[in-house]
Amino acid sequence: xxxxxxxxxxxxxxxxxxxxxxxxxxxxxxxxxxxxxxxxxxxxxxxxxxxxxxxxxxxxxxxxxxxxxxxxxxxxxxxxxxxxxxxxxxxxxxxxxxxxxxxxxxxxxxxxxxxxxxxxxxxxxxxxxxxxxxxxxxxxxxxxxxxxxxxxxxxxxxxxxxxxxxxxxxxxxxxxxxxxxxxxxxxxxxxxxxxxxxxxxxxxxxxxxxxxxxxxxxxxxxxxxxxxxxxxxxxxxxxxxxxxxxxxxxxxxxxxxxxxxxxxxxxxxxxxxxxxxxxxxxxxxxxxxxxxxxxxxxxxxxxxxxxxxxxxxxxxxxxxxxxxxxxxxxxxxxxxxxxxxxxxxxxxxxxxxxxxxxxxxxxxxxxxxxxxxxxxxxxxxxxxxxxxxxxxxxxxxxxxxxxxxxxxxxxxxxxxxxxxxxxxxxxxxxxxxxxxxxxxxxxxxxxxxxxxxxxxxxxxxxxxxxxxxxxxxxxxxxxxxxxxxxxxxxxxxxxxxxxxxxxxxxxxxxxxxxxxxxxxxxxxxxxxxxxxxxxxxxxxxxxxxxxxxxxxxxxxxxxxxxxxxxxxxxxxxxxxxxxxxxxxxxxxxxxxxxxxxxxxxxxxxxxxxxxxxxxxxxxxxxxxxxxx
Amino acid sequence: xxxxxxxxxxxxxxxxxxxxxxxxxxxxxxxxxxxxxxxxxxxxxxxxxxxxxxxxxxxxxxxxxxxxxxxxxxxxxxxxxxxxxxxxxxxxxxxxxxxxxxxxxx
Numbered sequence: 001x002x003x004x005x006x007x008x009x010x011x012x013x014x015x016x017x018x019x020x021x022x023x024x025x026x027x028x029x030x031x032x033x034x035x036x037x038x039x040x041x042x043x044x045x046x047x048x049x050x051x052x053x054x055x056x057x058x059x060x061x062x063x064x065x066x067x068x069x070x071x072x073x074x075x076x077x078x079x080x081x082x083x084x085x086x087x088x089x090x091x092x093x094x095x096x097x098x099x100x101x102x103x104x105x106x107x108x109x110x111x112x113x114x115x116x117x118x119x120x121x122x123x124x125x126x127x128x129x130x131x132x133x134x135x136x137x138x139x140x141x142x143x144x145x146x147x148x149x150x151x152x153x154x155x156x157x158x159x160x161x162x163x164x165x166x167x168x169x170x171x172x173x174x175x176x177x178x179x180x181x182x183x184x185x186x187x188x189x190x191x192x193x194x195x196x197x198x199x200x201x202x203x204x205x206x207x208x209x210x211x212x213x214x215x216x217x218x219x220x221x222x223x224x225x226x227x228x229x230x231x232x233x234x235x236x237x238x239x240x241x242x243x244x245x246x247x248x249x250x251x252x253x254x255x256x257x258x259x260x261x262x263x264x265x266x267x268x269x270x271x272x273x274x275x276x277x278x279x280x281x282x283x284x285x286x287x288x289x290x291x292x293x294x295x296x297x298x299x300x301x302x303x304x305x306x307x308x309x310x311x312x313x314x315x316x317x318x319x320x321x322x323x324x325x326x327x328x329x330x331x332x333x334x335x336x337x338x339x340x341x342x343x344x345x346x347x348x349x350x351x352x353x354x355x356x357x358x359x360x361x362x363x364x365x366x367x368x369x370x371x372x373x374x375x376x377x378x379x380x381x382x383x384x385x386x387x388x389x390x391x392x393x394x395x396x397x398x399x400x401x402x403x404x405x406x407x408x409x410x411x412x413x414x415x416x417x418x419x420x421x422x423x424x425x426x427x428x429x430x431x432x433x434x435x436x437x438x439x440x441x442x443x444x445x446x447x448x449x450x451x452x453x454x455x456x457x458x459x460x461x462x463x464x465x466x467x468x469x470x471x472x473x474x475x476x477x478x479x480x481x482x483x484x485x486x487x488x489x490x491x492x493x494x495x496x497x498x499x500x501x502x503x504x505x506x507x508x509x510x511x512x513x514x515x516x517x518x519x520x521x522x523x524x525x526x527x528x529x530x531x532x533x534x535x536x537x538x539x540x541x542x543x544x545x546x547x548x549x550x551x552x553x554x555x556x557x558x559x560x561x562x563x564x565x566x567x568x569x570x571x572x573x574x575x576x577x578x579x580x581x582x583x584x585x586x587x588x589x590x591x592x593x594x595x596x597x598x599x600x601x602x603x604x605x606x607x608x609x610x611x612x613x614x615x616x617x618x619x620x621x622x623x624x625x626x627x628x
Numbered sequence: 629x630x631x632x633x634x635x636x637x638x639x640x641x642x643x644x645x646x647x648x649x650x651x652x653x654x655x656x657x658x659x660x661x662x663x664x665x666x667x668x669x670x671x672x673x674x675x676x677x678x679x680x681x682x683x684x685x686x687x688x689x690x691x692x693x694x695x696x697x698x699x700x701x702x703x704x705x706x707x708x709x710x711x712x713x714x715x716x717x718x719x720x721x722x723x724x725x726x727x728x729x730x731x732x733x734x
Contacts, residue, residue, distance in 0.1 A: 604730070605729075605730035605731065606726070606727065606730060607662075607726040607729060608657070608660065608726055608727070611656050611657060611665075612657055615653055615656070615657060
């Protein structure tokens with residue numbers, strides 16, 4: 001019975017994928033969206049059922065479908081596990097997934113390939129469910145690769161634009177670098193522990209006597225490299241801003257709410273491993289904090305509304321990794337959830353704006369949209385307040401817990417994260433003011449076209465805005481903290497749970513966080529409302545702002561350091577090595593031709609001559625045999 | 629049957645067979661008409677068949693003669709194919725002189 005239900009959870013989106021893939025073209029433009037949305041909603045219903053069940057029973061559901069890989073002692077089963085952690089992620093993936101499917105039915109209404117779009121979205125949901133319900137690293141890797149594939153397909157969805165295709169390839173290749181790390185980590189763990197099953201690995205590692213600890217550290221580091229690629233951390237983050245080439249619902253679902261948090265999910269799943277190696281944990285915390293600040297600083301100079309949100313996502317993911325590095329897994333999970341709410345809402349809001357602007361994404365051409373797009377404005381405002389960390393919105397509580405964990409472990413990283421938060425508040429309000437306040441700066445034609453989005457698009461926005469407001473309730477700093485208790489069974493050594501009756505430090509930090517958010521708001525207000533500043537056109541930007549606008553020239557640096565040498569190498573092989581090989585092959589052929597000048601006289605085409613030689617030859621063979 | 633074999637003697641049969649075979653070989657080597665060469669090949673085949681039949685009687689074993697029947701059937705089919713090829717060549721070139729069939733010269 002359980003097997004059937006768990007299978008249904010997976011099969012629903014996959015069926016939606018198949019139907020839309022095979023028969024989508026014949027169904028018009030409305031039906032594919034309805035089928036896809038129904039499929040995801042069914043998965044959401046099943047997830048909700050199991051979630052309610054686990055709340056009362058506290059027992060995870062485990063299903064083994066079949067033995068996948070077996071050789072000798074080592075085996076990988078096709079195991080699916082619905083425990084506290086995976087159910088939480090399932091709710092986020094299928095819940096927000098369903099909302100974004102509804103939104104897409106409005107957003108993609110006029111696209112000629114709407115069936116292909118929905119089939120990819122369903123395939124993504126399928127792989128994401130596989131990733132989070134995996135009972136071992138092997139199955140997780142299938143999902144891990146699958147979501148990468150769907151990300152590639154959806155970034156390059158409008159494949160007629162070459163720069164979009166390039167962005168898709170960039171995302172795929174960057175992820176591939178990370179995936180190599182994941183795979184190496186998996187192999188090392190399989191070698192060391194003889195299993196890749198999460199529970200079995202956890203059991204093996206409960207006593208690490210006789211296990212090579214250095215190699216274990218390498219394995220943890222490799223897994224983190226995988227997480228770096230998938231969750232866009234320095235130095236593998238450059239694909240995420242480019243991934244904004246995809247349709248906006250894709251950016252909301254894959255590149256903000258779900259797929260990019262897969263790295264955090266994996267590290268949380270493997271917490272028993274990372275807990276053993278403090279060096280790697282420190283490394284994760286540093287990478288996370290630096291990424292948070294770095295991406296936030298790029299975010300303040302971008303003018304493309306989706307690019308700002310993309311860098312904001314990178315920055316927030318950095319904060320989550322910092323929390324992971326401090327061993328505060330539950331805090332990272334909390335921030336993943338609230339981030340999914342407000343960032344999905346922000347992306348969908350920006351999609352609504354882009355929809356109204358007829359495809360324009362540059363904030364310098366926007367402004368004054370508040371009057372026309374009431375619902376979009378209010379939901380965008382709520383999410384901005386939430387991400388900036390202004391109480392009592394959801395983002396405040398999760399970010400505050402990260403700050404608290406950082407302050408306890410490392411004051412320098414706390415300062416970096418605080419600065420990143422300041423920048424976050426600044427650039428988010430900058431987006432808000434530039435887009436919705438003051439006067440409209442676009443063309444008259446665009447102004448005429450402005451309109452509020454249809455119900456199918458505003459409804460998900462409203463739901464997400466409500467969640468972004470009240471999402472913090474699941475883990476309040478004072479007294480009621482449901483999330484920590486809920487996650488207790490799946491995360492060993494859950495830190496900082498006991499002292500959650502806030503002391504004075506906690507209250508002061510909370511005040512500081514709020515003050516930082518308000519300062520960010522104030523700076524943005526004075527610049528973009530009081531002084532009515534508008535970012536300058538591309539060619540007039542100068543000084544450090546130009547460096548920020550050009551993203552620290554990281555893409556150019558990668559281009560020079562990695563891509564150019566590879567092209568040079570390719571040129572070398574093409575112009576030198578290939579010539580040598582070709583010449584030697586040709587020389588061989590020529591040699592044969594020269595040698596054959598005399599022997600080819602035998603091949604004179606005369607049948608009589610052939611028969612004569614044949615008879616002579618046969619006779620001499622018989623003669624020889626007789627002699628012997 | 630055995631009487632005839634005894635009266636003539638197996639040696640003479642073998643001489644006749646070798647003679648026929650040599651005629652075939654010489655025909656192939658020295659005639660220039662493709663159709664005569666085909667006939668020479670048939671002659672060689674016939675000499676081999678005859679030898680088979682003779683030894684079959686000599687050893688009092690019928691299987692050799694059965695084999696000859698098969699061999700002749702196959703030879704008939706082969707001649708049909710060979711003649712068809714010759715007709716096709718004649719239609720294309722207007723001659724079946726093998727001296728003129730030198731297109732495969734290397």
